Amino acid sequence: MAEITAALVKSFRDRTGLPMMECKKALQEANGDEELAVELLRKSGKKTMEKREGRETEAGRIAVCADEATGITAMVELLCESAPVAGTDEFGQLIGNIVGQLAKGPGAKTPEELLAQPVPGNPNRTLQDDYDDLVNKIREVFKLNRMIRVENKCGSYVHHNSGIGVIVEIEGDNTTLARDICMHVASMRPKYVAKDEVDPAAVAKEKEILGESVRAENAGKPANIIEKIIEGRLKTFFAEQCLLEQPFVKEPAKTVGQVAKENGITVIRMTHWVLGQ
Numbered sequence: 001m002a003e004i005t006a007a008l009v010k011s012f013r014d015r016t017g018l019p020m021m022e023c024k025k026a027l028q029e030a031n032g033d034e035e036l037a038v039e040l041l042r043k044s045g046k047k048t049m050e051k052r053e054g055r056e057t058e059a060g061r062i063a064v065c066a067d068e069a070t071g072i073t074a075m076v077e078l079l080c081e082s083a084p085v086a087g088t089d090e091f092g093q094l095i096g097n098i099v100g101q102l103a104k105g106p107g108a109k110t111p112e113e114l115l116a117q118p119v120p121g122n123p124n125r126t127l128q129d130d131y132d133d134l135v136n137k138i139r140e141v142f143k144l145n146r147m148i149r150v151e152n153k154c155g156s157y158v159h160h161n162s163g164i165g166v167i168v169e170i171e172g173d174n175t176t177l178a179r180d181i182c183m184h185v186a187s188m189r190p191k192y193v194a195k196d197e198v199d200p201a202a203v204a205k206e207k208e209i210l211g212e213s214v215r216a217e218n219a220g221k222p223a224n225i226i227e228k229i230i231e232g233r234l235k236t237f238f239a240e241q242c243l244l245e246q247p248f249v250k251e252p253a254k255t256v257g258q259v260a261k262e263n264g265i266t267v268i269r270m271t272h273w274v275l276g277q
Contacts, residue, residue, distance in 0.1 A: 004028055016041060017137040042132055055141045059086040062165035062273055063095045064156045065103040073154050074103035075165050077146040077273055085140050086162075094134055098127055102149055111144040148271055155179035159186055163275040172265030180250055181243070181260070185272050190243040193267055194257075198241055206237050243270060 004027045012034060013023045018041060030036035060079035067073070078095040080086050100120045108114035115128040135142050152169045155178025159165075166182040192198055207230060214229045238245045244257030244267065251259055260267055 004032060008032070012037065016133075042136055046132070046136075055081060057081055057141055057143045057145075058276055059083045060143075060145070060275055061086050061091065061095050061162040062158055062275055063099040063162065064158050064165055064167070065096075065099040066156055067103045070104075071151070071153065072103050073150045073156050073167060074099050075146075075148050075150075075156065075167055075271065075273070076102060076144065077165070077275065079143040079145045079276065080138075081140040085138055090134055090137075094130055097130065098144065101127060102147060107149050108147070111147060114147060115144065145276075146273060150271075152268065153178070155182045157182035157186055165271075165273045167271045169268040169270070170260075170265045171268060172263075174263050174265050177260070177263050177265060178267075181248075181256060181267065182270075184246070184249045184256060185243060185270055187249055188243075188246055189272065190241060190246060190270075192242045193270055194244050195238050195242050198238070203234075203237075207234060210234060210237075243267065 004024060008027065010020075012027055013020050015034070016023060016038065022041065023037075026037040026040045027034070029040055057079035059082050060077060062075065062077045064073065064075045076095060076099045078091070078098065080091065085091055097119050098114065101117050102108060102114055104120065105117055108117065115131055116126055119125045119127055119130055131142065131144075148167065150167055150169055153172070153175060154167050154169045155175050156167045157165070157179055164186045166185045168178050168181045168185065170178045210230050210233050211226075214226055214233065235245070239247070239255075244255060244260070246256050248254055248256045248259045254262075256267075
């Protein structure tokens with residue numbers, strides 16, 4: 001039996017970040033073999049976390065990575081149980097490595113496929129290794145909840161609290177404007193890019209409701225005047241719902257659609273995430 005000294009336990013604790021007694025027990029079971037002890041701790045940690053499955057993951061971060069060499073942009077959402085954990089440097093590094101690999105690696109269709117890929121700059125470890133080690137250290141449920149990889153030209157934005165992330169895909173070359181539009185999306189939260197994306201049934205229902213209200217308020221006015229009032233209010237409805245119809249936050253006298261057209265870009269689609277929603 002190898003001697004498990006206090007210095008060895010302390011060194012192992014510094015490596016794993018786990019409590020001293022757990023480190024000592026794992027080293028004793030592994031007869032001083034640190035690599036085997038790490039595996040034992042991982043197995044023990046997974047058993048512990050299996051009992052915690054189903055717990056709410058209400059905190060976390062959204063992160064974006066744009067690969068300038070290829071023009072590929074990726075965004076991921078990594079959830080955990082508490083805000084203090086989401087705010088740690090270790091959590092930030094983990095999500096940074098995950099989104100960086102999604103942007104700069106071969107891509108992935110599922111979280112499992114992505115986590116099986118190597119840590120950027122460290123081919124001897126997978127993202128799953130880092131993920132499992134941090135879960136084992138912190139003992140909170142983590143969830144790689146969403147991921148997207150965009151190969152079109154786009155702008156991207158993550159709010160300073162890492163709770164909102166936006167990607168706006170464009171045709172054209174003005175990615176600076178695309179990023180400004182991302183910030184607009186984060187602030188104004190449109191549901192659609194353009195009017196033709198809104199469900200026609202929802203538009204018809206809104207027009208019916210507006211019609212009843214306008215006719216009640218303008219009894220006796222000619223039908224053509226009432227129709228113009230309804231169409232005017234319908235513009236307000238579309239401005240609340242549709243990105244291209246909204247007054248641009250940086251130039252309110254013009255709509256986003258007008259600013260985009262004047263600057264030679266076409267907005268193709270947007271991805272707007274709010275943490276946990």
